[in-house]
Amino acid sequence: MANVKCNPDLVRERAKCSFDVNELIHLIDGGENATKEKRHFEETIFSVKELQDAVPEEYLSHKDRYENAVRKATILRDVCREYMKKYNYKPNRFRVGHGVFKDVSPFLLHDGMFVATIIGQGTPEQQAEWLPKAENMQIIGTYAQTELGHGSFIRGLETRATYDPKTEEFILNNATLSSFKWWPGGLGSTVNHCIVVAQLFINGKSYGIQPFIVQIRDLNTHKPLPGVKVGEIGPKMGFQTANNGFLGFENFRIPRMNMLMKNAQVLKDGTFVKGMNEKLTYGTMVMVRVGIVGDCSLNTSLAATIAVRYSAVRHQSKIKAKEPEVQILDYVTQQHKLFIAIASSHVFRNVYSWLSKSYLNVMKDLAQGKQDHLPELHATACCLKAVCSRDAGSVVEECRLACGGHGYMTSSNLPLVYGFTIATVTYEGEQTVLLLQTARYLVKAWLAALQGKVLAPSVSYLSDWLKNDNVRWQNTPEGIVKGFQHVAAGKVKAAYDTIQKYIKLGKDYEDAWNLASVQLMKASEAHSRSILCEVSWGEVIRTSASPNLLQVLKQLAQLYLVYWTLETSGDFLVYSNISKDDIAILREKYEELLAAIRPNAVGLVDAFDLRDEILHSTLGSYDGRVYERLMEEALKSPLNQESVNASFHKYLKPLMEKAKL
Numbered sequence: 001m002a003n004v005k006c007n008p009d010l011v012r013e014r015a016k017c018s019f020d021v022n023e024l025i026h027l028i029d030g031g032e033n034a035t036k037e038k039r040h041f042e043e044t045i046f047s048v049k050e051l052q053d054a055v056p057e058e059y060l061s062h063k064d065r066y067e068n069a070v071r072k073a074t075i076l077r078d079v080c081r082e083y084m085k086k087y088n089y090k091p092n093r094f095r096v097g098h099g100v101f102k103d104v105s106p107f108l109l110h111d112g113m114f115v116a117t118i119i120g121q122g123t124p125e126q127q128a129e130w131l132p133k134a135e136n137m138q139i140i141g142t143y144a145q146t147e148l149g150h151g152s153f154i155r156g157l158e159t160r161a162t163y164d165p166k167t168e169e170f171i172l173n174n175a176t177l178s179s180f181k182w183w184p185g186g187l188g189s190t191v192n193h194c195i196v197v198a199q200l201f202i203n204g205k206s207y208g209i210q211p212f213i214v215q216i217r218d219l220n221t222h223k224p225l226p227g228v229k230v231g232e233i234g235p236k237m238g239f240q241t242a243n244n245g246f247l248g249f250e251n252f253r254i255p256r257m258n259m260l261m262k263n264a265q266v267l268k269d270g271t272f273v274k275g276m277n278e279k280l281t282y283g284t285m286v287m288v289r290v291g292i293v294g295d296c297s298l299n300t301s302l303a304a305t306i307a308v309r310y311s312a313v314r315h316q317s318k319i320k321a322k323e324p325e326v327q328i329l330d331y332v333t334q335q336h337k338l339f340i341a342i343a344s345s346h347v348f349r350n351v352y353s354w355l356s357k358s359y360l361n362v363m364k365d366l367a368q369g370k371q372d373h374l375p376e377l378h379a380t381a382c383c384l385k386a387v388c389s390r391d392a393g394s395v396v397e398e399c400r401l402a403c404g405g406h407g408y409m410t411s412s413n414l415p416l417v418y419g420f421t422i423a424t425v426t427y428e429g430e431q432t433v434l435l436l437q438t439a440r441y442l443v444k445a446w447l448a449a450l451q452g453k454v455l456a457p458s459v460s461y462l463s464d465w466l467k468n469d470n471v472r473w474q475n476t477p478e479g480i481v482k483g484f485q486h487v488a489a490g491k492v493k494a495a496y497d498t499i500q501k502y503i504k505l506g507k508d509y510e511d512a513w514n515l516a517s518v519q520l521m522k523a524s525e526a527h528s529r530s531i532l533c534e535v536s537w538g539e540v541i542r543t544s545a546s547p548n549l550l551q552v553l554k555q556l557a558q559l560y561l562v563y564w565t566l567e568t569s570g571d572f573l574v575y576s577n578i579s580k581d582d583i584a585i586l587r588e589k590y591e592e593l594l595a596a597i598r599p600n601a602v603g604l605v606d607a608f609d610l611r612d613e614i615l616h617s618t619l620g621s622y623d624g625r626v627y628e629r630l631m632e633e634a635l636k637s638p639l640n641q642e643s644v645n646a647s648f649h650k651y652l653k654p655l656m657e658k659a660k661l
């Protein structure tokens, strides 16, 4: 990239960077070698001509766009397979996927959830049967859980799997319209198999929801099998190439062994054997929620890179009347919009790495029959997924707005990035629903704290606060982290007290819960924010890096702490000992941090190391040729391929002529 002829503003910005950009790239990637491998892989992928689009995707019809995405998905699969064989390297297909598809691969659910559910929910025998086929794409699948009528409340799913002991089969049925599966990615026209989550019935008795592996299309003709009704759900806000679909069954039989039986089992005679914990059936969702925190880091880095580079190149208006128009990045309001995006990406990455470790530890425990830490993992993954996805959506939108009119252009890629980022707020557990799951855990933890019990590490601050809620405020990062814990503890207590108040007024627990649920949701958000602050600050101070880089990383981590303290200063005034003077000091600190980060802004986004092919943006490319690219892309419009469009003769001319009469 160094030899590319760049916009002079970007050249100047890069020259004034105070740290070694390569050092940060290696830190993000996990070492110099990891960067080398990543770059070699990406170079290989983006030099494949067939993966490059001659016409921008947006000009294609819905159908052509899908077919093009499938074409590229198959080529990408082949290239990756060869690459893995040759270099024994497991590539990050999702990162290059943004480059290849701009949007989402029709195989996203195959890789992200179909294979993962076979691993997570299948017995060793079932894995041996299905996994090799799924991994080498002999079969293509998705995860079909959500229905027209139910997505959040999965115990309410209506798809039925009724066991027939005579034939040792399950009979799948979707008797109502609301029971039709709706949303699964790839289901529309791509997959031939599904994990279907259905209500299990044996001898007329319900045994709750269970996962089944089901073939829905013929492997040769791709026609839906008899008894299967399947199709695509149509255009959406984003995810255009994900090929989301609908599905219903009519007396469709599958063998008994197609129920994934790692947890619960159905024996030949119809005996139901309960698993260790029925919630383990929800395991794939926990795994994907953890992954979404990592996706939030990538999505915010995409938007930050585009908006920061653009803001360094764009000059508009003046700060001082007699001086030239400034780079818009010099407006402190612009820095306020953008530097939180850079900081958030680092916070999400650090928290993702911490959460993944907890996830793996809990999986190891579960394999040995220990489930003590499962509730804490579920509660933590729920609130972090909810808050990070919401933050990422807001940050991406703020970056888009920070690019003014050009940010509204599809060629900036910001609308597409927003489309797939904002989807994460809803899928894999709608944000409020997940926050309320965490609130259940917090209320239980609060009760345990009141009873003097020892709490799990992520909520132990509740006991500390109960012992002493009158801690002197300190304007240090550690003091701010403590402050976030006080806010969270204060909100948990307030929500708990509200529930008790309603119960005393004669409400039952469920109604009292619903009445207090805004407070519960806010308590859960505050808990999540306190984890984000504590973990990210902890990770940064443990980072081993050169003094210059460490200084910049600390500035970003502090910016995150101070930004959120100021954004939620009302809560701090209510629940901590912060004073108005402390808030004024923090405002000053915030301005100092913006100024300190300013010279490194371009270096920081360069360190995300996102190739132009992944950014896909007229505003964000490495060379900063913004206006040239905007014009080049505009000229690709089909309307610019002819000097006069047929509509002139058909409609406009007759209209004008009629007007003459």
Ligand SMILES: CCCCCCC/C=C/C(=O)SCCNC(=O)CCNC(=O)[C@H](O)C(C)(C)COP(=O)(O)OP(=O)(O)OC[C@H]1O[C@@H](n2cnc3c(N)ncnc32)[C@H](O)[C@@H]1OP(=O)(O)O
Binding pocket: 108, 109, 111, 112, 113, 143, 145, 146, 151, 152, 153, 154, 155, 185, 279, 280, 282, 283, 285, 286, 288, 291, 374, 375, 378, 426, 427, 428, 429, 430, 433, 434, 437, 440, 441
């Ligand atoms: C790289 C991959 C990219 C993938 C792209 C993905 C595209 C999108 C895919 C999808 O969206 S797939 C569909 C995802 N759907 C959801 O996430 C549904 C959300 N709803 C739920 O998870 C559940 O319905 C619920 C909200 C958790 C409620 O479940 P339920 O009604 O059964 O529980 P409750 O009676 O409320 O009891 C809760 C009880 O259970 C514990 N618990 C709940 N879930 C889990 C879990 N996953 N693991 C462990 N424990 C769980 C919870 O803590 C409560 O415990 P107690 O308080 O009773 O002790």
Ligand SMILES: Cc1cc2nc3c(=O)[nH]c(=O)nc-3n(C[C@H](O)[C@H](O)[C@H](O)COP(=O)(O)OP(=O)(O)OC[C@H]3O[C@@H](n4cnc5c(N)ncnc54)[C@H](O)[C@@H]3O)c2cc1C
Binding pocket: 109, 143, 144, 145, 146, 149, 150, 151, 152, 153, 182, 183, 184, 185, 239, 244, 423, 426, 427, 428, 429, 430, 431, 432, 433, 436
């Ligand atoms: C892009 C995209 C891809 C998807 N891919 C898949 C897929 O591959 N496979 C799959 O199975 N599903 C998929 N889904 C479905 C997704 O998982 C659900 O849409 C999601 O879980 C939300 O459920 P819902 O649509 O039922 O929302 P609802 O639950 O109907 O939410 C509507 C409103 O009701 C509120 N609400 C609901 N319950 C409660 C409650 N208990 N307390 C308080 N408020 C509540 C919510 O907060 C929200 O404000 C996808 C969705 C999207 C958008």
